[in-house]
Amino acid sequence: MLQASSDELEEFETDSESQTRPVIETRGLTKRFGTVTALDHIDLTIRAGEFVSVMGPSGSGKTTFLNLISCLDTPTEGSYLLDGIDVSTFTEKERAVMRRERIGLVFQQFHLIPYLNAQENVMLAQHYHSVVDAEGATRALERVGLADRAHHLPSQLSGGEQQRVCIARALINEPSLILADEPTGNLDAKNEHLVMELFSELHREGRVIVLITHNPELGRRTDRTIWFEHGRRVRRASEAA
Amino acid sequence: MFTRLLQQSFRRDWRRKLLAIFTIVLATTLMTALASLSIDVGDKMAREMKAYGSNIKVVPKSDSIPLTIGGVNYNPLSGRDYLNEADLPKIKDIFWRNNITGLTPFLTLPVTLGSAEDDHVPLIGTYFHKLMPVEGFDNFFTGVTVTHPFWQVTGTWPEEDSLDQVLVGETLAERQGLKPGATLTLTSAEGKSRNVTVSGIVEASEEEAGGIVAPLALAQDLAGLSGKVGSVSVSALTIPENSLSRKARSDPSSLDAQQYDTWYCSAYVSAIVHQIEEALPNASARPIWQVADSEGVVIGKIQLLMAVVALAAFASSAMAISSLLNTSVMERSREIGLMKALGASEAAILSLFLGEAVIIGIIGGLIGAALGAGLSQIIGLTVFGATITFPGVVVLVVVIASILIALAGSVLPSRTIAALAPVETLYGRR
Ligand SMILES: Nc1ncnc2c1ncn2[C@@H]1O[C@H](COP(=O)(O)OP(=O)(O)OP(=O)(O)O)[C@@H](O)[C@H]1O
Ligand SMILES: [Mg+2]
DSSP states (O other), rough: OBBOOOHHHHHHHHHHHHOOEEEEEEEEEEEHHHHHHHHEEEEEETTTTOOOEOSSSTSSSSSHHHHHHSSOOOEEEEEEEEETTEOOTTTTHHHHHHHHHHEEEEEEEOOOOTSOHHHHHHHHHHHSSOOHHHHHHHHHHHTTOOOTTTTTGGGGHHHHHHHHEEEEEEEETTOOOEEEETTTTSSSSHHHHHHHHHHHHHHHOHHHHHHHSSSSSHHTTSSSSEETTTTEEBBOOHHHH | HHHHHHHHHHHTHHHHHHHHHHHHHHHHHHHHHHHHHHHHHHHHHHHHHHGOOEEEEEEEEEGOOOETTTTOSSSTTTTTOEEEEEGGGGGGGTTTTEEEEEEEEEEEEEEEEEETTTTTEEEEEOSSSSSOBBBBBTTESHHHHHOOTEEEEEEEOOTTTTSSSEEEHHHHHHTTTTOOOEEEEEEEESOEEEEEEEEEEEEOOOOOHHSSSEEEHHHHHTTOTTTTEEEEEEEEEOOOHHHHHHHHHHHGGGHHHHHHHHHSSOHHHHHHHHHHHHHHEEEEEOOOHHHHHHHHHHHHHHHHHHHHHHHHHHHHHHHHHHHHHHHHHTTTHHHEEEHHHHTHHHHHHHHHHHHHHHHHHHHHHHHHHHHHHHHHHHHIIIISSSOOOOOTTTHHHHHHHHHHHHHHHHHHHHHHHOOHHHHHHHHHHH
16 A cells, blocks of 8 residues: 555546546535544545545545535635636535535435335425426436436335435436446445446536445446555555556 | 425324313403403493492582481471482483483481381381383483392382382381281371381391382382482493593683583593582582492402413413414424525525414414403303403404414524524534
8 A cells, every 4th residue: 555645646647638628626625523533634636537535444534535525514724626616615505505506416325215115206306496497307317217216215116226216316406527436335236337337428428427335346337446554545456556 | 495394394294283272262262252252341441330239419509518317317308409300311311311321309208107206207108110201211221220220129129100009118017017918107297198018128238128119100209209309319321530521520621612512521439420510500429439439459469460361471472372382493493404404594484484484373373362352251141241342343353363483482482493593413423
């Protein structure tokens, strides 16, 4: 395990990526919880069209990082530009606007509303974004292969199906960024494959995807992997090779 | 979508919603009943208080300081002033005529009973339940049964206007061993005599206990004072005295024109007394302050008590709603976290909970108003023996009040919602 300076990492990114527009740019991004430093001066650029995986041991700060870039949380220090906008000083209200306008979230726990059916769960995201459109919601469910399950409650769906509803919900408002925290953590291999296929497809359509995973197999299927350890970015031997 | 969320929230959590509605129903039932009662109660209470006696006494002007010993007026009969029986309906024709519930004339004279020549007892002539012709009131029955409802008769009341039937006071009856059906010969100081039958024994106040109560016509006949009346007891519905009426009481001429109008057009006992004196120029009317004062004070206190109870009901149900909503907010914190993560504004989430509160308030308020209307009728019937006039505006006020209860109860839970951070709730750190 090697710890790399941020310059080195930046060079590495520059080398491997064509120079497209940066979507996510963090500089010295730091998050502390009391005395615990969950994230320690992260410098990172993710550009348009990238499919990036985030890996690292448990407690290394992956979720904390994702919460910051998804505008769910504010950094203790450092800056974060999303689509060139500095959101690190945004109020909760402004961050809510960023979330609904630009970000699609996929959770390990799905977080579907149990008393709304699949279609309505998708429509909820439309509701808070603009106006509900049942047809649009049905099309999003078709995309993830659940057209025939639109009127089922989450409890009537398998874990994989629930996760696909969650992805449909993340897609519905056409976000520029899809952020997923261990989306396949609760799924079996078959469903994991299905979900990964969906992400790859979305990536091919030109969306930026950031995926946290513990599965190196999935990591290999992304453009590049960012490694975290003890709240810092590190370069992994496997990555360097 | 909003309605769907509301609908689902009610369907899923109906027990708690029902409980919240029930709390509101309880409070609004109480509030409705109390509100309609306290609107109607002044009148009802005043009528009820009338059971304890009339509250105004009218006497001839010269007779304001009567010489009475042991209930018998020893002013010589001749040379005294009297009121005219024919003028009595004028009392029921004053500005506050509707508040005059009864008026009873009295004419008292000493008589001797046939059996004991030198024993003078007072004979009190009066109305029992007499139809008095008054313009605008077709069925104005008045007499002691109206103004002195506590009088109780064993046997029967004498016939109105009869000249040979009397009631005997209880102590006199006991002393003389008189029972209903006994006969007596009454002789007045003027030397007139009449044979009468005792129709019943009366339990009234001290004055009547040792005397005889007769129809007014009989007393007039024995006294040789046809068409004359010694005094009149009046029952009037009055409102509590205040500084204005007290000022008027000491000197009506001290009021300016506007104050005078206000006073004259309010049912203060002093205003009614004033108007009786206007109607009967040779009479002097005096409130019996004890009854009149305590009446107003008691009614005022009861209305205050009702207001306090209604307020307590309001506050406690608001608190109950608050804790119910608060637990539901806590239980739904993940849901709220998700909504926030999806970019829902705080207002959007709050409106969901406030919408629930308003629906609970409306349903609870309507049910409560209906139950309260029923309850006030039951109270009216059991306590006052009369239906309560139910003012429709109470329904509106109560529904608005219950929406306010629900909203007041939502204030604290709303703060909890505002404080929920999506990161913490989504990852179950809370
Ligand atoms: N709200 C918080 N309060 C205190 N400490 C926190 C909080 N959130 C995260 N941490 C700490 O920050 C560190 C990073 O946590 P994070 O959840 O980002 O790890 P992770 O890489 O996502 O782990 P995992 O793979 O297990 O999900 C951990 O040590 C954690 O205990
Ligand atoms: Mg994590």
